[in-house]
Amino acid sequence: MFAFSTAFIMVVLAEMGDKTQLLAMAFATKYPWKKVMFGILVATILNHFVAIAAGIYLHSFIPKDIVELVASIAFIVFGLWILKDDELGNEAEKNHFSIFWTVAIAFFLAEMGDKTQLATVALSAQIGADMLSILVGTTLGMLVADGLGILLGATLHKYVPDRVIKKFASLIFILFGAVGILHAMNIINLY
Template sequence: MASFIKALLLVVVAEMGDKTQLLAMAMASKYKAKQVLLGVLVATILNHALAVAVGSYLSTMIPMNVVKIVAAVSFLVFGLWTIRGDKLEDEENKKVKFGPIVTVAIAFFLAEMGDKTQLMTITIAAENTQPLFILMGTTVGMLIADGIGILGGAWMCRHIPEVYIKWVAGIVFMFFGTLTLYNSVSNSLLTPLYISLFLGILGVLIYLFGVKFAYFGQVCERKVIKIEESEVVNE
């Protein structure tokens, strides 16, 4: 159950502001929320089942201590990725001759390939020995996060600056990464010199990804534009 809760919470955090959440929000402007969520469910089960299988396989091939260090570094990377933000290409605009649920499932599955949440699912699965709970946790986490995007995206965009959402999520990831790294590396590396060096490098990376090369306004701008277009049409 602990694996389920951990996977659920980390995926919810990872998905906030992610391009697949934006895709779900965009699809919700075309189809009913129930159809979008069903499509997300189908795509997530297929995509994350693949990710969990890969992660479980890696855990049998690589020593656990190495897995934990790789997981820690991965969480730090996910944190930097999150504060940089993400942008949606044109997945929602591609012409697919299927019904709403299948259309959403295909677009979502393709968008999730190589995405942050899929890579994180592989990492969590490699770290744990309960693949079914990991799959359940990540699937429920995706539904919660994308449900928030679909149902509460408009309110969040109007009342909470997107940059706050990205930074809170990114800090959560970097905290988990730092804690896991601290518990995994040799004591000989836990000296003031190495800790200061680590914090200095992390600080520079946070500045580069969170300020210098960050995507600003990607999620909310697209959502607000769609809301305004819908209001104009209704008038």
């Protein structure tokens, strides 16, 4: 029970105001909340499993700066994609699997090298044998924190015009991408 509760509390607190919580909010303004939450669930399970099983060794194969750089570029692409009204966006809304994959891939990339993933690696290295409790705790913690972001995003969608939300969400993605690139290139220090 210690591993589960520690993992849960750690992730809920670390995720508050994090880029993935803002990502959940942005996706909830565009897509149905259930599809967003399912994408988050699958991405989180996969990401945190990787963190628990192999995250300790990941830095020896792929430098954290490279992972952060790729994720940051993806954020800028997602930000620009939000602004573009084309058939691809309409197809994603018609095809339920496209929404799921868009959310799942964005979350998986956003979590790579993120503080919640690194905290999961550290916790699993510290606690060791109770991997399932850590995975369940970190996943539920992520769902609770991002669920709050989804609730806020869905509420905003009811009261704020779509074009304003799109511009704001795009700006957030591009801003996080730009800051991530600067950090990956050691131009700015975030920690």
